[in-house]
Amino acid sequence: MTTLVLCVDRSNDIGRKAGLPTPVVGWEAVRSLVTEVGLADPEDSNVNCLLEALRVARDLRDEHEESVVAVVSGASETLVGADRSLAAQVDELVAEYDPDSTIVVVDSAGDERVVPVIESRLRVDSVDRVVVRQAHDIESTYYLLKQFLADEELRSTVLVPLGVTLLLMPLLLTQFSPAVALSGLASVLGAALLYKGLGVDQFLAESPDRIRDALYSGQVSVVTYVVGAGLTLVGSFLGALSATQRAGGDAGVTFVSAMLFVYYAVPWLALAALTASAGRLIDELLGAGGARRQYMNLPFGVVALGLVVRGFAGWFLQREGILGDALVLGWSLSARQRLALFIVVGIVVSVVGVRAAATMSENEALEEAVEQ
Template sequence: MTTLVVCVDRSNDISRKTGLQMPVAGWEAVHALVTDVGLADPEDSSVNCLLEALRVARDLRDEQEDAVVAVVGGVGDSLVGADRSVAGQLDDLVDRYDPDSAIVVIDSAQDERVIPIVESRLTVDSVDRVVVRQAHDIESTYYLLKQFLGDEELRSTVLVPLGVGLLLLPLLLTQFGPQVALAALASLLGAVLLYKGLAIDDRLAAAVDRARDALYSGQVSIVTYVVAAGLTLVGLFLGALAVGDLQTDVQYVRILLFTYRSVPWLALAALTASMGRLLDELIRADGARRPFINLPFGVFAVGLVVRGFSGYFLEQEGVLGNLRLPNGLVLTPLERLAIFIVAGLVVSLVGVGVAASVREETLDEVVEQ
């Protein structure tokens, strides 16, 4: 049984500092590599990782087990290229030594992400994480701070928001006092933490890419989304105007009136957006899926029901007058609510029927083909 003791260097620091090509395999080769790396950078934790790989291989040999020690490094301009390079080196080691299992030696969380690549080729018996013990004094703290300041991602994530907050703090203190200044500073830092913690920057970048792809591919939905955003603003504006003219301080009445005035525009906005998505689905070769056919009807039905309930409560409060039909018939609040509810249910059922019929036609076409 042969065990491959492999030291992983995903960042490829060992190869850059020594000029050697990866992989490096064999006891003597790795033993000499330790000296080369140590002379190039005595502070590099890779020295300890290489020594740990040698120690593990020695212990296995003492137990009368065949062990091959090797070092692989990620060569490439990107993480994907580096991982593919590591995969190729592992394939080379497997072809050369035909090991039965592997023991992975790493010294950082970044190297740990390569473990699935090793597991896809060999059975991993153990993962040996090397943690370097440091003296907790002023000098070691200085070097840790130096390494922290050298990390570009950490600088942009921690130091930039902290610097902005410290710059704003004196201005806020002189203009608004300590309570407002501390509250604003805490809000700023909290927003930054949420921005990074929820990966909003990645989501925004992905949204921009999706919007660009939609424009290039000629999707109708990108236009209908813009129209829907405009209709949403109109609805919110009209709702705010209605609340502003209301002569009452009762909060739930103001909320109901805002809902009553804005719901038609908000429903129209949602209907426009869903119709754009439905058109995109219809343009596709495989036709529209059932949820996208149901969506416009569902949006319209929900809008009717919400407007009906809000109108009913507003009539009870005397804010709205009774609904008068074209034939002169005046409806009571309860009758008005019943009409809106029935209309919503009918629209919803029509949507279900249309979706079912369209889906059956699609299935029949597939069967005929």
């Protein structure tokens, strides 16, 4: 069994510096070539590549395995011509020595690209990549950078936002102050990273298929989701309209405006969530498997959460004198009593929802046991 130890020089640095044609074959010939290349350029990494090829051949010889060490290079000015020259030299070696396999020794990522060319002519048992110890970090960083640039998804995630940011920077700096320009650029870059990091792009790409499948399957939740989105817009509009009436620069006024927004928007937002959850619950009830417990709990949880949030917002507004005392069955409630009432009602609604979901689950379990 003969193993060909092949040192590859795609850029023809060895042939050009030593002034010798390739392939160079044989232990003594390659050892003399090391001296020639080392004297011509002691800093050339090809010297280490040649020495590694000799070391591999020596180790195979010590294991009593027949080996042939050879050096091939791409004697051409173009990459295509260099690869063809390498292929022709490998064909020559195969025809003369008829090796069973080969061990390829390279010193760069560029030389490693010709491994498929060699594999098409001869079985490759190993690829030995030599990295000079002093330049290990630089070589590895270069290789990783090339791998990074070859990944389309990573390029679009990192390089595109950076490129847009650098393009916008001169325009913003000429129109606004440096602080405003840098803040805007940071916001753009952050939004782009969140857009990719949170998977918003994937969600938007899959949304048309989901909507089409939902429409074709006749799900009620499609309609209720649209209604919920409309109610959300209505609630946001009414909340913003109420908040703008108290807009100002003072921190207390700003906080009161936020409470006004919450107080007037929460009922509509809760109604929107209740509508969407009701549609989902109807789809589950109409399905073959029935409704799962979490879908039964959801409407009650939405109502309870809306009551509690509106109660706290009303407490702040009543303390500020914006809302008057609440009237319940002719009784006037203070801010504290009003908050307690909303909290108690919210807890009661939540407990009722949990109990109703548990009862329905028990009934379904009994029905399954009877059927079995």
